[in-house]
Amino acid sequence: MFSDFGYRKSGIEDIAKRAGVANGTIYLYADSKRDLYKRAVEYGFDKWQAAAARAAEAVGNGPGKSRERFEALCRAAYSYLASEPRLRRILARDPALFPAAPGGDGDDPFVEINRRSVALLEGAIAEGVGSGEFEVDDATAAAELLFSLYRVMIEKAYVEEDGGEGRRFEAALGIILNGLSSRSEAPRHGHTRTESSERGGT
DSSP, rough: OOHHHHHHHHOOOHHHHHSSSSSSHHHTTTTTTTHHHHHHHHHHHHHHHHHHHHHHHHHHSSSSSSHHHHHHHHHHHHHHHOOOOHHHHHHEEEEEGSSOOOOOOGTTTTTHHHHHHHHHHHHHHHHHHTTTTTTOOOOOHHHHHHHHHHHHHHHIIIIIIOOOOHHHHHHHHHHHHHHHHHHTTTTHSOOOHHHHHHHHHO
């Protein structure tokens, strides 16, 4: 209902009818329509976060896997909304739910969920540092910076529906991975100009 009609036009009676329950039953789960809306969006955000974490876990563990796991986490987090039109429509109707540059906890209605997202990034970066694949002095600061950039890209891609954002995401991810990568690891993950030319690359 919130996705189809927005917050203002979705009444408790309509929501209860679609759910097949009595109006009063809704209040067993939420104190008000605003509370129900927040819980519904939290549910969607939790699923989004879990999907990104699962994508990273699916890569598996082992030597040289940290970079792959980090890349899988980033790709899944970015592409998730493409397969979730309901959450995408809610964000498009209410972009304040996912502020690109919140000024503080009071500006971010989902500060705890977003802190967990930063923690996921921080853990992935710290894992790469531990394995020797990444060189980062401050994993926390790096995770906070990357999450801010991620939120801007999500808004451009799915709220403003900027058609060029996919290309920019790929460029940004390449820059991020190269920036994080340990100099001793870099040859493993990329080709020198000579190697690329020998293989027929440009």
